[in-house]
Amino acid sequence: MNTLRPIAPLEIIAALLVLAALYLGRSLFAPVAIALFIVAVAWPLQRTLQRRMPRVLAMVATLIATAAVVAAMASVVLWGLSRATQWAIANAASFQAYYQRMDAWLEGHGLYLASEFIHNFDPRWLIGVMQMVGVGLQQIASFVVIALVFVVLGLLEVDAMRVKLVQAGRADIVDACRATASKFQRYMVIRSAMSAATGLGVWALSYALGVDLAVEWGVIAFALNFIPFLGPLFATVLPTLFAIAQFGFGMVPLVIFAGLNVVQFLIGSYLEPRIAGHRLSVSPFLVLFAVFLGSMLWGIAGAFIGVPVLIALITFAEHHPAMRSWAVLLAGDEAVEKTQAE
Secondary structure: OOOOOOOOHHHHHHHHHHHHHHHHOHHHHHHHHHHHHHHHHHHHHHHHHHOOOOHHHHHHHHHHHHHHHHHHHHHHHHHHHHHHHHHHHHOHHHHHHHHHHHHHHHHHOOOHHHHHHHHOOOHHHHHHHHHHHHHHHHHHHHHHHHHHHHHHHHHHHHHHHHHHHHHOOOHHHHHHHHHHHHHHHHHHHHHHHHHHHHHHHHHHHHHHOOOOOHHHHHHHHHHHOOOOOHHHHHHHHHHHHHHHHHHOOOHHHHHHHHHHHHHHHHHHHHHHHHHHHHHHOOOHHHHHHHHHHHHHHHOHHHHHHHHHHHHHHHHHHHOOHHHHHHHHHHOOHHHHHHHHHO
């Protein structure tokens, strides 16, 4: 039975140096990480096409399909954010009026600290936040454009690299890469299905309550759900603020806020973990840590790729005899139960 070996100080220093290098070289490492993820997810399509056409043509077709998906996602998100920004600009007076009323109510009830925060509220701040999110999404798109160059090379090198590793006697790395790619593909299928369910839930709730931009909120929730924790948080708070501007401080914004939290909880915290099961089991704490660490290192692109990187690290640890005990420690409860059963 493998036991956990204490971490030496030099290993901690090395890990910190690696993180520093990843941060300083984010303009290179972020596109490369996204490229490897895209290659792993898109490889089954290329492999299928290669059976019917030359390899280069299969790669071009796979690249076009991948670029079309990315462009479609970016377009719908930017469309939703631009529509919401236009609505916020047109209703800036409503934002200001309602928050001034809240300022007076809080001050009248002795809540001076909260009143001071509301008193300094400026609708332009909300618009600026939305524009910052749009800029961040545009940065992801630029990362993806750079990554597509690496994707072309990666798709052409998959078979050759596999042969080289086998000839070098590193079949264990081939097995780890294959297992990681399989988990990536399963992760994207599950995440896409749950994101679609979240978007439909947000749209249905907003439409039923007569909230403006119901379609836009559904589209934004669908796209942002691919970024764990941060995306659902933004997709919950933003419609609530707009509902306050539309209906005032009353029952509708409260129902919107509560309902969106219920949708996010049922799908993100209940359905998705059960559907994923033990095959993608990862400690929830580490998922949150990976999202925020990736965001700190590479921005929104890092928040998106953080969980796949964590999945890859755990999968490679599972295929390395000296690291299997660490893989069990980092995995979720289902993996621990599976190990105990074996």
